[in-house]
Amino acid sequence: MELDEIQKRLLKEVADLHKVPEGAYNIRSNGQSIGRSSTENIEIIPREDGQGLTVKIKPGTKHESVHIPVVMTKSGIKELVYNDFYVGEGSDVVIVAGCGIDNCGNADSEHDGVHRFFVEKGAHVKYVEKHYGSGNGAGKRILNPGTEVYQDEESFVEMEMVQIKGVDDTTRTTTAELKQGAKLVVRERLMTHGDQNAVSIYKVEMNGEGSSSDVVSRSVAKDNSYQKFDAVLRGNTACSGHTECDAIIMGNGRILAVPGLEANDVDAALVHEAAIGKIAGDQIIKLMTLGLTEEEAEEQIINGFLK
Amino acid sequence: MLELQNVSFRVNDEGSDKEIINDISLKIPGEKLIVITGPNGGGKSTLARLIAGIEKPTEGRIFFDGKDITDLSVTDRANMGIGFAFQQPVRFKGIQVFDLIRLATGKKISMADACEYLSAVGLCAKDYIGREVNSSLSGGELKRIEIATVLAKASKLSVFDEPEAGIDLWSFQNLIEVFKGMRNNIGGSSIVIISHQERILEIADEIIVIRNGQITANGKGSEILPRLTGTGDMLPGCEKTAPVKA
Numbered sequence: 001m002e003l004d005e006i007q008k009r010l011l012k013e014v015a016d017l018h019k020v021p022e023g024a025y026n027i028r029s030n031g032q033s034i035g036r037s038s039t040e041n042i043e044i045i046p047r048e049d050g051q052g053l054t055v056k057i058k059p060g061t062k063h064e065s066v067h068i069p070v071v072m073t074k075s076g077i078k079e080l081v082y083n084d085f086y087v088g089e090g091s092d093v094v095i096v097a098g099c100g101i102d103n104c105g106n107a108d109s110e111h112d113g114v115h116r117f118f119v120e121k122g123a124h125v126k127y128v129e130k131h132y133g134s135g136n137g138a139g140k141r142i143l144n145p146g147t148e149v150y151q152d153e154e155s156f157v158e159m160e161m162v163q164i165k166g167v168d169d170t171t172r173t174t175t176a177e178l179k180q181g182a183k184l185v186v187r188e189r190l191m192t193h194g195d196q197n198a199v200s201i202y203k204v205e206m207n208g209e210g211s212s213s214d215v216v217s218r219s220v221a222k223d224n225s226y227q228k229f230d231a232v233l234r235g236n237t238a239c240s241g242h243t244e245c246d247a248i249i250m251g252n253g254r255i256l257a258v259p260g261l262e263a264n265d266v267d268a269a270l271v272h273e274a275a276i277g278k279i280a281g282d283q284i285i286k287l288m289t290l291g292l293t294e295e296e297a298e299e300q301i302i303n304g305f306l307k
Numbered sequence: 308m309l310e311l312q313n314v315s316f317r318v319n320d321e322g323s324d325k326e327i328i329n330d331i332s333l334k335i336p337g338e339k340l341i342v343i344t345g346p347n348g349g350g351k352s353t354l355a356r357l358i359a360g361i362e363k364p365t366e367g368r369i370f371f372d373g374k375d376i377t378d379l380s381v382t383d384r385a386n387m388g389i390g391f392a393f394q395q396p397v398r399f400k401g402i403q404v405f406d407l408i409r410l411a412t413g414k415k416i417s418m419a420d421a422c423e424y425l426s427a428v429g430l431c432a433k434d435y436i437g438r439e440v441n442s443s444l445s446g447g448e449l450k451r452i453e454i455a456t457v458l459a460k461a462s463k464l465s466v467f468d469e470p471e472a473g474i475d476l477w478s479f480q481n482l483i484e485v486f487k488g489m490r491n492n493i494g495g496s497s498i499v500i501i502s503h504q505e506r507i508l509e510i511a512d513e514i515i516v517i518r519n520g521q522i523t524a525n526g527k528g529s530e531i532l533p534r535l536t537g538t539g540d541m542l543p544g545c546e547k548t549a550p551v552k553a
Contacts, residue, residue, distance in 0.1 A: 246400070282393075282397045283397050286397040287410065288381040289381055289385050289390065290410050290411045290413070290456065290460055291382060291386045291460070292382060292410065300402065300406070300410065303401075304399055304400065304403075304406060305399075305401040305402075306401065
């Protein structure tokens with residue numbers, strides 16, 4: 001499989017890949033799979049219509065990874081793909097997804113992916129999804145990921161959702177259903193600039209006793225960008241949930257945080273926190289006393305905040 | 308090294324002008340440890356902030372190494388060699404202790420280099436170097452990290468605004484040792500400490516007393532200190548750091 005320089009750069013941004021990955025992988029470029037590999041324990045099967053994958057992870061698979069990055073380098077492509085992950089009982093795997101769009105043309109490029117995770121009993125999944133856009137064309141870079149998570153008893157899913165640069169329009173919808181003792185941890189990091197628009201929606205149903213969820217977003221809205229964080233945790237039994245939105249606004253950036261809690265059981269313990277504000281003046285001054293300019297100080301503060 | 312010429316600083320307080328610093332002129336010579344003391348609300352911290360450039364004087368000029376720095380920014384002054392330790396150190400979400408020390412040195416440094424500065428302020432480096440400078444740190448820990456950043460910056464003139472405020476007995480004793488160490492290795496630099504503490508005043512080469520925005524005494528430590536004993540300008544223990552009382 002040959003990768004050109006733009007593809008390599010996008011893969012580095014979204015999946016920290018410098019070359020073809022080891023283990024199971026599928027690399028999709030401009031609407032087609034350009035490379036795929038399964039392993040003894042992880043099978044990647046393309047859907048018949050070509051628009052997505054079924055990934056089957058055998059029970060007990062430990063310390064293996066799946067990479068399924070998507071890159072788009074042609075202007076004007078619009079695609080919708082469905083990827084299903086079946087994570088076998090007791091397995092422990094890392095799944096790295098993500099999409100990079102380089103759009104130098106004038107037509108919009110859009111990748112909408114629907115990922116469904118069926119996580120069996122006691123399995124542990126770390127899921128990393130990074131989104132990145134580049135290119136100077138007038139065409140927009142649009143990403144609308146939908147993620148559905150179905151967690152069986154005592155399973156543990158960690159999700160790291162990152163979008164730092166270049167995506168013009170995104171609506172990220174994540175839903176999860178948790179059975180007994182299941183645990184979901186989400187860490188979202190988001191930065192928007194220019195006229196970008198980003199909406200993050202989380203809906204978590206804690207249906208099993210002892211289940212827990214922790215959904216935390218840290219975000220920065222610069223220039224004229226707009227963000228909405230809408231997280232609803234529903235506790236339908238004895239469970240615990242926490243959601244937090246911690247955001248910095250700069251320039252004319254706007255953020256709407258709508259944390260929602262719904263307790264349908266007397267033993268559901270739910271907490272939300274939300275804070276939005278500009279960078280504290282003292283933080284900038286402290287770094288200026290160390291010799292940084294105001295701009296450098298802001299950059300360091302934001303880098304740290306989103307780290 | 309540093310000279311203030313007829314510096315005044317006024318703020319608008321509920322419609323009327325309030326004089327915080329009133330026509331102060333003073334010289335901070337090289338190779339000296341100077342302690343600025345005086346009652347609360349007398350203008351000491353404002354003076355320190357005027358030197359660092361965080362506040363700008365409403366009248367008068369400030370010179371550093373002969374150059375008029377009155378209109379220079381905090382950044383420019385920092386790059387010329389003025390360091391400043393905040394009375395209430397700032398917290399940062401996400402920025403680690405190592406990051407802050409690295410930024411202070413202004414160059415690429417190793418973990419081991421950064422750890423030396425933490426050890427110098429009595430912190431077990433390996434426990435702190437990777438910590439975030441956020442609300443998980445206590446006031447005393449933050450204060451010591453703040454001082455470590457000023458040590459790391461290695462300024463020609465280092466200004467410490469009430470370094471003893473908010474720290475415990477053990478930290479305070481350690482702090483005195485840190486300042487003694489700095490004094491012994493002063494080289495061509497100078498240190499200005501805003502403080503009420505007798506034990507800090509004791510190590511001063513010179514003491515400046517500020518009251519109601521004006522200098523009421525200025526001279527050798529050995530001459531000024533006896534005059535302060537028992538007055539409100541100096542705290543024998545420290546009312547602010549109660550556990551310090553020996």
